Amino acid sequence: MISIPSTLKISLRALRVNKMRSALTMLGIIIGVGAVITMLAVGTGASERISEQMASIGSNLLIIMPGSSTSGGIRMGSGTQSTLTQDDAEAIAQECPAVSDVAPIYNGAAQVVYGNQNWSTGISGTTPGILPVRDWSLSSGRAFTEQDVRNATKVCLLGQTIVDSLFGNADPVGQIIRIKKVPFMVIGVLAKKGQSSNGQDQDDTILVPLTTAQKKIFGTPFVGMVRSITVKARGADELAAAEGQINELLSQRHRIGPRQEMDFTVRNLTQMMEAREQSTQVMGLLLAAIASVSLLVGGIGIMNIMLVSVTERTREIGIRMSVGAKTWDIRLQFIIEALTLSLIGGVAGIILGISGSKILSALVGWATVVSPLSVLLSFSFSGLVGLFFGFYPAYKASLLNPIDALHYE
Amino acid sequence: MALIETQHLTKVYELGDSAVRAMDDVSLTVANGEFVAIMGPSGSGKSTFMNVIGCLDVPTGGKYLLDGMDVGDRDRDELAEIRNKKIGFVFQGFNLLPRTSALENVELPMLYDGCPPRERRQRAMEALKAMGLEGREHHHPNQLSGGQQQRVAIARALVNRAPLILADEPTGNLDTRSSVEIMELVVKLNRESGITIILVTHEPDIAAFSRRIIKFRDGLVVSDEPVKQAEQQVKDP
Ligand SMILES: Nc1ncnc2c1ncn2[C@@H]1O[C@H](COP(=O)(O)OP(=O)(O)OP(=O)(O)O)[C@@H](O)[C@H]1O
Ligand SMILES: [Mg+2]
Numbered sequence: 225m226i227s228i229p230s231t232l233k234i235s236l237r238a239l240r241v242n243k244m245r246s247a248l249t250m251l252g253i254i255i256g257v258g259a260v261i262t263m264l265a266v267g268t269g270a271s272e273r274i275s276e277q278m279a280s281i282g283s284n285l286l287i288i289m290p291g292s293s294t295s296g297g298i299r300m301g302s303g304t305q306s307t308l309t310q311d312d313a314e315a316i317a318q319e320c321p322a323v324s325d326v327a328p329i330y331n332g333a334a335q336v337v338y339g340n341q342n343w344s345t346g347i348s349g350t351t352p353g354i355l356p357v358r359d360w361s362l363s364s365g366r367a368f369t370e371q372d373v374r375n376a377t378k379v380c381l382l383g384q385t386i387v388d389s390l391f392g393n394a395d396p397v398g399q400i401i402r403i404k405k406v407p408f409m410v411i412g413v414l415a416k417k418g419q420s421s422n423g424q425d426q427d428d429t430i431l432v433p434l435t436t437a438q439k440k441i442f443g444t445p446f447v448g449m450v451r452s453i454t455v456k457a458r459g460a461d462e463l464a465a466a467e468g469q470i471n472e473l474l475s476q477r478h479r480i481g482p483r484q485e486m487d488f489t490v491r492n493l494t495q496m497m498e499a500r501e502q503s504t505q506v507m508g509l510l511l512a513a514i515a516s517v518s519l520l521v522g523g524i525g526i527m528n529i530m531l532v533s534v535t536e537r538t539r540e541i542g543i544r545m546s547v548g549a550k551t552w553d554i555r556l557q558f559i560i561e562a563l564t565l566s567l568i569g570g571v572a573g574i575i576l577g578i579s580g581s582k583i584l585s586a587l588v589g590w591a592t593v594v595s596p597l598s599v600l601l602s603f604s605f606s607g608l609v610g611l612f613f614g615f616y617p618a619y620k621a622s623l624l625n626p627i628d629a630l631h632y633e
Numbered sequence: 634m635a636l637i638e639t640q641h642l643t644k645v646y647e648l649g650d651s652a653v654r655a656m657d658d659v660s661l662t663v664a665n666g667e668f669v670a671i672m673g674p675s676g677s678g679k680s681t682f683m684n685v686i687g688c689l690d691v692p693t694g695g696k697y698l699l700d701g702m703d704v705g706d707r708d709r710d711e712l713a714e715i716r717n718k719k720i721g722f723v724f725q726g727f728n729l730l731p732r733t734s735a736l737e738n739v740e741l742p743m744l745y746d747g748c749p750p751r752e753r754r755q756r757a758m759e760a761l762k763a764m765g766l767e768g769r770e771h772h773h774p775n776q777l778s779g780g781q782q783q784r785v786a787i788a789r790a791l792v793n794r795a796p797l798i799l800a801d802e803p804t805g806n807l808d809t810r811s812s813v814e815i816m817e818l819v820v821k822l823n824r825e826s827g828i829t830i831i832l833v834t835h836e837p838d839i840a841a842f843s844r845r846i847i848k849f850r851d852g853l854v855v856s857d858e859p860v861k862q863a864e865q866q867v868k869d870p
Contacts, residue, residue: 225745241732371715455858539728542728543728543729543730544650545689545713545716546687546716546722546728547717547789548713548714548716548718548745548793549713550713550741550745550746551708551709551710551713626690626716627684627689627690630689630724
């Protein structure tokens with residue numbers, strides 16, 4: 225039996241003799257592996273980003289918005305006429321057992337000034353419930369209290385982006401900033417959260433007590449109006465129950481008859497995000513599946529070239545057989561040749577795939593993550609392709625009759 | 634014991650509805666250390682016979698004993714093993730691997746019997762040296778003359794210390810001087826190393842280097858005689 229290093233030497237020489245042909249054959253595998261890795265990287269990147277966003281938004285969330293959700297036809301007015309109130313929020317907190325925390329929100333945009341620095345940002349009036357609801361913590365200072373909400377105290381919590389742009393490295397806690405010219409005392413800083421699902425900077429925000437926002441910053445069309453209510457369910461398995469309880473309670477409170485349209489909408493944020501993550505994953509896999517077709521085509525290219533190679537080298541095979549090459553000596557020679565093609569192509573394809581992902585995220589701004597698993601997977605897949613498509617030509621070569629092979633013209 | 638013993642060997646090629654009897658009942662024995670020349674007109678079955686006793690081809694009928702063992706019931710790999718260990722081939726067309734150095738061509742048989750690389754190299758060098766090819770080790774076949782190529786082929790046939798060398802018109806593509814050189818090397822192998830030689834040729838001058846001439850016609854052995862003392866190219870010592 226011939227040794228592997230000797231076979232490898234023979235195979236490499238054969239590939240070197242037809243450099244151009246070998247390179248073109250490899251190109252099929254290179255493109256295939258590169259495409260698979262890039263597509264997997266795009267898929268993984270997208271779904272990882274969604275998971276990050278899910279974690280940053282907070283888990284088991286329901287958002288109640290004013291307006292109907294039936295957008296079939298002309299009614300697209302979700303959120304246009306505000307019918308939700310602070311009392312609705314309190315009622316939910318007290319009467320819905322599946323709900324653990326509630327945060328009504330009344331928000332708007334305003335100019336914020338500190339010293340000679342100013343910044344335009346979103347201001348949310350809310351209740352202390354916002355912190356547990358959004359899984360938010362403070363990096364310094366303290367949160368405002370129910371007391372602050374009742375008294376409409378002029379205190380605020382700053383997001384990290386605000387702190388960076390107004391204070392630089394100085395400690396903001398205890399300082400006075402002006403929101404729409406009204407002085408506010410900074411009592412705490414929110415921990416950093418990063419970007420939200422639609423690319424918004426979640427740290428570019430200021431939280432103030434709900435009543436302060438209603439009465440002292442923005443004013444309200446009617447007393448107690450809120451723009452939305454965010455609710456946290458006690459657990460993932462209580463989300464549906466919470467949704468049902470809220471629907472029932474608010475329908476009752478808003479006196480909506482059984483055949484009337486609801487004037488509010490309950491949205492399950494977690495579910496929405498999960499659905500998005502799932503569809504992203506499916507999309508990624510679909511892309512990878514399409515890409516692996518090109519890998520398959522590359523494999524067929526290898527088989528084609530190996531068959532040509534076997535035919536061209538029939539006499540060589542005859543000579544080798546006449547001096548004692550056995551069935552597996554011949555097979556091994558051609559299998560290793562095919563494997564070499566596909567594995568070198570695989571390595572080059574990995575390099576192409578990694579750089580392709582980098583270029584894609586630099587150019588189009590997609591988050592791409594090349595996982596070691598996808599590299600390993602596509603490398604072994606290309607090896608498998610070489611083995612699979614190399615075997616038949618090798619098998620064919622090994623079955624030649626020595627004398628026929630020697631006399632082949 | 635005879636090195637080669639054939640009993641009623643036949644080889645029939647079926648071509649559509651006609652059949653060619655390339656070998657028709659060949660029975661003969663060749664003892665160890667003999668030097669046999671096979672002659673006969675074109676198409677008389679000489680190459681067919683050589684291919685069968687060289688285990689490159691299987692007979693249609695009859696029995697072939699090599700070194701006392703029946704080759705008929707050996708499988709492909711066992712036949713490959715026999716060719717590797719017991720038989721060296723020298724063909725008219727040299728049959729060297731192109732784009733491969735003389736040295737690597739000679740190493741080829743040892744590649745397939747697991748000989749370690751260093752020993753392989755050393756034995757190949759020795760065989761080339763014995764064929765007077767020192768300094769040509771790294772030449773490729775297309776950089777060598779016909780005579781030199783045939784000597785590389787003989788070195789390859791020798792290198793695994795096969796007891797039998799089969800040469801089918803080894804001088805067929807060579808001029809007279811190279812032919813004589815080759816034949817002198819072959820005679821030396823037979824005399825000094827005791828290697829059994831069976832050689833096919835059309836030329837009486839070449840056949841005269843041997844000790845026994847077998848003549849074929851239409852797939853049959855028509856004569857089998859020792860070379861007369863007076864006609865011998867190389868006299869007995
Ligand atoms: N593969 C084959 N298929 C069909 N017929 C064949 C084949 N090989 C040889 N033959 C026939 O068998 C017969 C004997 O051929 P062989 O090659 O043994 O002759 P030969 O004595 O070596 O002739 P030459 O001196 O020309 O080399 C010829 O008639 C030839 O046509
Ligand atoms: Mg012939």
